[in-house]
Amino acid sequence: xxxxxxxxxxxxxxxxxxxxxxxxxxxxxxxxxxxxxxxxxxxxxxxxxxxxxxxxxxxxxxxxxxxxxxxxxxxxxxxxxxxxxxxxxxxxxxxxxxxxxxxxxxxxxxxxxxxxxxxxxxxxxxxxxxxxxxxxxxxxxxxxxxxxxxxxxxxxxxxxxxxxxxxxxxxxxxxxxxxxxxxxxxxxxxxxxxxxxxxxxxxxxxxxxxxxxxxxxxxxxxxxxxxxxxxxxxxxxxxxxxxxxxxxxxxxxxxxxxxxxxxxxxxxxxxxxxxxxxxxxxxxxxxxxxxxxxxxxxxxx
Numbered sequence: 001x002x003x004x005x006x007x008x009x010x011x012x013x014x015x016x017x018x019x020x021x022x023x024x025x026x027x028x029x030x031x032x033x034x035x036x037x038x039x040x041x042x043x044x045x046x047x048x049x050x051x052x053x054x055x056x057x058x059x060x061x062x063x064x065x066x067x068x069x070x071x072x073x074x075x076x077x078x079x080x081x082x083x084x085x086x087x088x089x090x091x092x093x094x095x096x097x098x099x100x101x102x103x104x105x106x107x108x109x110x111x112x113x114x115x116x117x118x119x120x121x122x123x124x125x126x127x128x129x130x131x132x133x134x135x136x137x138x139x140x141x142x143x144x145x146x147x148x149x150x151x152x153x154x155x156x157x158x159x160x161x162x163x164x165x166x167x168x169x170x171x172x173x174x175x176x177x178x179x180x181x182x183x184x185x186x187x188x189x190x191x192x193x194x195x196x197x198x199x200x201x202x203x204x205x206x207x208x209x210x211x212x213x214x215x216x217x218x219x220x221x222x223x224x225x226x227x228x229x230x231x232x233x234x235x236x237x238x239x240x241x242x243x244x245x246x247x248x249x250x251x252x253x254x255x256x257x258x259x260x261x262x263x264x265x266x267x268x269x270x271x272x273x274x275x276x277x278x279x280x281x282x283x284x285x286x287x288x289x290x291x292x293x294x295x296x297x298x299x300x301x
């Protein structure tokens with residue numbers, strides 16, 4: 001057996017093991033849900049005036065099979081009504097597209113800030129506290145402001161769309177882990193390696209691309225994964241705050257208004273948001289495969 005096949009077998013087994021653990025986690029979650037629904041009190045678990053566990057009525061906790069089955073039923077009573085999963089799929093694609101734009105913008109901004117802070121120590125001292133402080137601003141508070149500011153922009157025939165405001169908010173959450181993770185990665189090469197490049201007269205830019213960026217991959221991949229998750233969350237929350245139609249955020253609000261008569265339907269867009277998050281994580285996993293020659297383990301973001 002060749003060395004390549006010997007190395008490929010453990011990696012394949014590790015991938016299958018991860019898939020098995022993921023599937024087992026889903027099964028365990030379903031079992032716990034149904035077990036609590038069967039054994040828990042209908043009014044929930046209340047300690048004093050605080051409800052620490054939810055009610056187990058069909059209105060508050062539908063059965064898992066009811067939620068899944070509702071996906072394949074029509075969303076409305078009209079003749080041309082489509083199954084719920086079709087509407088959820090369309091909304092998921094819309095949300096995923098906006099989140100992808102926000103992720104790309106956040107990654108570009110985060111990388112530029114990381115390079116700036118690595119190049120100039122003064123910039124790190126001046127910019128890093130503001131980067132950290134930016135994440136303390138409530139997202140639901142700045143979403144309407146971003147929409148208002150964007151609507152006032154005028155560049156010839158250019159028109160600012162509401163989805164652009166959502167993408168900006170998604171990038172606002174995505175740039176933070178990228179900037180911090182990339183900064184740690186760019187500073188990760190050993191001093192002896194940096195001094196070796198310097199002794200050969202290698203400039204800063206070439207050192208950046210041949211030493212620092214490859215060394216930052218183990219730090220950057222977890223940051224990109226976290227940025228992708230933040231972009232999805234930011235997109236859904238911003239859609240709710242701005243009222244953007246066509247995405248999962250608006251669909252969650254619309255379906256929640258029907259919860260009293262159709263509680264299982266409320267969970268359909270939530271499943272869509274989970275699927276969007278899994279697609280985003282899968283993209284980062286694919287990116288990790290492409291950069292596997294630079295991966296020597298991963299450092300948590």
